[in-house]
Amino acid sequence: MKRWTLWVPLALFLLFFVVAAYQLTQPKDEFIASTMIGQPLPEFDLRPASADRPGLTTNDLRDGKPRLLNVFASWCIPCIAEAPQLEALRRQGADITAVAIRDRPEDVARFLANYGNPYSKIGADDLSEVQLAIGSSGVPETFVIDGQGIIRHQHIGDIRASDVPMLMQKLAEAQ
């Protein structure tokens, strides 16, 4: 047996060590992307989450017009941060529908009074059923739904000012 073969186990161990050390220093991706992109929305019929906007059904989201579906909650702090961006999207012509997760009507009303109401329809998802059915794992998330009710894009986390043109682009692509 040649001398160098003695070093093979050590080399393998060092290789393992370097790979493990490298991976440990890499930031972990906390986002869980929905695997429902390209799939139709589930059937749902949600009661209004707030008195001044109608509730949301699947039929509202397949009438030929692409829309944004914002998953939010009055108890969600990043949702406050994205409110101005949703307003900007609305002003640029986006129709924004929403699902309020585990929320009371009075809390939703207070949230909308404080931070603005860019929504045309808001359904109440009290048991996170719609959220689970579309593969959303938190609030806020924003989905682009095409005119046939097919999920085209998922934006995870709050919408930053730099995301607004991208979402308008995705809406245009969903025509």
Add this chain to the structure above:
Amino acid sequence: MIVVRNLMTLVAALLAAIATPVAAQDSLPPAPYAYNQLPDAAQEALAQDLMETLRCLKCQSQSIADSDAPMAGDMRHQVRTRIAAGEDPEAIRAWLVARYGDYVSYAPTVSETTWPLFAVPLLLILLGGIILWRRLRARA
């Protein structure tokens, strides 16, 4: 001085009592089957087995059976109501995997990306066996 100290302590205690937590938390009560077992013990056992192998999406190192996150409660409610309706546990798992990918399930599966995890130990055992066999033969 002591009076001031006492007063400050009292004020601090009062403030602490009325403070609202910064962490986001909803105000709805938990879903009906988030913390309640199914009346049928056999069905509850099926639900429990499944819930222990589904990952909580909010608190990613816990199963939904272990987590008090509201979303985990809603997932438990969904698992229990579906099992009560007669759905197969593996069908519920498949439904969730179709929405969140393999990530949502803790149950190990052999797939395109995970097969080395199963193959490498077998190869190492085989390699060890070959080395041992050659050593023993050389000694004999």
